[in-house]
Amino acid sequence: MRTRLLAATLTALAAVSLAACSSSGSSSGKATTAAGSPTAPAASTAAPSDAAPSDAAATPSAPAPDTAAPTAGGTTGTPAPDAGTPGAPAPAKPAPPADAGLPAKPGTDLTGKLVAALDAIDPAIVGGKPDQAVDRARNQCQSMFQFPKDTGKLVELANQRFTSPDHPQGFGPDTAAKINDALRATLCPAPR
Template identity: 50%
Template sequence: MNRRIAVTLTAVALAATLSACGSSDDDSEASAPKKTPAPSASAAPAADAEAAAGIPPKPDAATQARYIRALNAIDPGIVDGDEDKAVSRGRDQCSTIHNFPKDAAKQADLANQRFTSPSHPEGFGMATAPRIVKAVHSNLCPDF
């Protein structure tokens, strides 16, 4: 019996608390402009997470141009007219270089999987992949 009374009293107290939190009829509150909360996430934490994973920042225009030239010298189909995609894949490849610095076979294998195009949906082959890795490494993440 005591348990029923305790549960009932708790429910009544909760209902009273919730009704006290209701909205106010005060016109000044209703007409006040609503504040938009500031965004809680910024670009800095994302950049920090990318750096920790071995992904370098986006290259400047001159670095990007050198990188694209290096890929086009290997095979123009690697870039296939989409420089942004080539840069994105290269930055991701830097993560592989960073995480597997002494494993050239793994770097080449992942480059072959990562760098594809409509004419090379299975990659550019294991003969070309190390050259792609070298172009990525020397242009986008030489510090690894």
């Protein structure tokens, strides 16, 4: 008796599920079996055709936690998202290397040209410390690579980088702009 009751209940649920998923738009309220013969509508489980189907009947079931769906590579696990699918996350853009735009340490000839160019602006910029001036210039070149069109920011950064005991707040925006021009002419690679 239990088996028959269970079979009848499952058949009724399957019929309701098929009726809910059916696109025929039948408004008679009767569901049909796979063979096409009408079945009696279940009053407690049948939903009107204009109402939203119940979640249990309309929602496709997800794979059980202990079973895994095959992925695009043929292995089991979480399926890989299709890049062409709307709503799929875009592939991450690789970050530039940390030393992007940082020129190599210059040789003695290039160091001499750089120091001469900075001394022509103001001898206090180098202040007898060419190694320190070269390090500051290399870091400024990296900023020029990162912000090639933001001249205001580059002037501000040069003013912060190039300081001396007599100029702890920098040499001012006019001198900082001249420093940037001198670096472009000597040490900094041309932007691509």
